[in-house]
Amino acid sequence: MAVLTDSYGRVARKLRISVTDRCNFRCQFCMPIHPVWLPHSEILTFEETRRVASLFVQMGVDKIRLSGGEPLMRRDIEQLVEQLAAIPGLRQLSMTTNGFLLAEKAPALKRAGLKGITVSLHSLKPERFSEITGGGPFNAVIEGIRVAKSNGFTPLKINAVIMRGCNEDEVADLAALAVEGDVTVRFIEYMPFDGQHHWGMEKVVSGKEILERIRERYELVPAPRPAGSTAQLYKFEDGKGEIGVITSITQPFCSDCDRIRLSADGKIVPCLFDKTGFDLRPLLRTGASDEMILNFMRDAVLRKAPGVETLLKKYEHLEHIRPMHTIGG
Numbered sequence: 001m002a003v004l005t006d007s008y009g010r011v012a013r014k015l016r017i018s019v020t021d022r023c024n025f026r027c028q029f030c031m032p033i034h035p036v037w038l039p040h041s042e043i044l045t046f047e048e049t050r051r052v053a054s055l056f057v058q059m060g061v062d063k064i065r066l067s068g069g070e071p072l073m074r075r076d077i078e079q080l081v082e083q084l085a086a087i088p089g090l091r092q093l094s095m096t097t098n099g100f101l102l103a104e105k106a107p108a109l110k111r112a113g114l115k116g117i118t119v120s121l122h123s124l125k126p127e128r129f130s131e132i133t134g135g136g137p138f139n140a141v142i143e144g145i146r147v148a149k150s151n152g153f154t155p156l157k158i159n160a161v162i163m164r165g166c167n168e169d170e171v172a173d174l175a176a177l178a179v180e181g182d183v184t185v186r187f188i189e190y191m192p193f194d195g196q197h198h199w200g201m202e203k204v205v206s207g208k209e210i211l212e213r214i215r216e217r218y219e220l221v222p223a224p225r226p227a228g229s230t231a232q233l234y235k236f237e238d239g240k241g242e243i244g245v246i247t248s249i250t251q252p253f254c255s256d257c258d259r260i261r262l263s264a265d266g267k268i269v270p271c272l273f274d275k276t277g278f279d280l281r282p283l284l285r286t287g288a289s290d291e292m293i294l295n296f297m298r299d300a301v302l303r304k305a306p307g308v309e310t311l312l313k314k315y316e317h318l319e320h321i322r323p324m325h326t327i328g329g
């Protein structure tokens with residue numbers, strides 16, 4: 001089968017699709033206070049998204065993750081899920097969500113064919129959670145996680161962005177959620193994708209420190225890292241649950257990166273740290289053949305940067321590459 005390979009020999013296997021740039025939270029580390037939304041006319045339709053996704057799958061991508069913005073804010077998202085789930089050859093369809101609308105939507109998403117869910121949960125203290133997320137309702141998110149569990153989504157993961165002076169004191173408490181093994185908790189180093197320009201190296205809590213904090217309470221055993229995985233996983237010594245650390249800043253894992261991204265307005269973004277993308281929308285809207293689109297995709301992937309470190313060296317300042325909500329994480 002033909003595959004999408006970049007100039008460093010890495011093969012694209014996972015596609016992240018941002019289905020909207022809109023979000024109902026204002027996470028401090030992500031959203032600008034006054035976001036400028038994409039006009040609706042620029043957002044890919046379900047039909048356009050399905051077409052691009054199925055061409056990616058034809059080229060060897062076998063996992064798709066829907067993200068945003070907040071993917072559950074996209075009207076009729078379950079219809080897109082159903083269309084994507086039906087693509088022959090797709091092995092895994094999952095979603096990253098803030099969980100606010102999850103309790104309501106989980107059963108329909110499950111019926112539509114969504115397999116995995118990742119919910120972002122950065123604090124177990126309702127007031128702090130609300131502060132971090134710009135007013136996000138803690139109880140609704142916890143209920144969303146509960147309903148996702150009862151609907152049997154696999155895998156079910158929690159993402160927590162850890163920021164110095166904010167929530168590093170909760171690392172072990174968050175890890176405790178994973179002990180029983182029904183959910184994996186992944187700790188993400190704070191990256192310079194902040195809409196409110198709070199990011200600074202001094203606010204990054206390293207994966208190493210995160211592990212030390214967890215190890216004050218639990219014995220952890222490193223688990224093998226599947227090729228291309230963003231997270232280094234660790235099992236609790238009792239063998240049941242697992243946690244992960246995503247060390248994009250202190251120990252980037254670019255050499256076997258197998259991800260590629262599609263922004264809500266149809267740009268192919270080969271690396272999360274890219275400042276721009278390859279705009280596929282004009283082709284999609286001017287009657288381009290599948291072969292023309294495939295050629296465009298091949299070229300975009302071929303030009304993928306070697307990794308975060310090289311890109312960061314190129315930028316004058318590390319700060320504020322772009323708000324994460326425009327690309328979906």
Ligand code: SAM
Pocket residue numbers: 023029030067068069070071096097098118119120159160161188189190191192193194324325328329
């Ligand atoms: N709205 C959804 C959510 O909150 O999960 C999906 C989109 S969000 C952009 C995807 C992931 O990126 C979330 O887990 C979020 O916490 C993470 N994220 C956003 N900004 C980040 C930053 N500056 N550093 C690290 N992770 C970030």
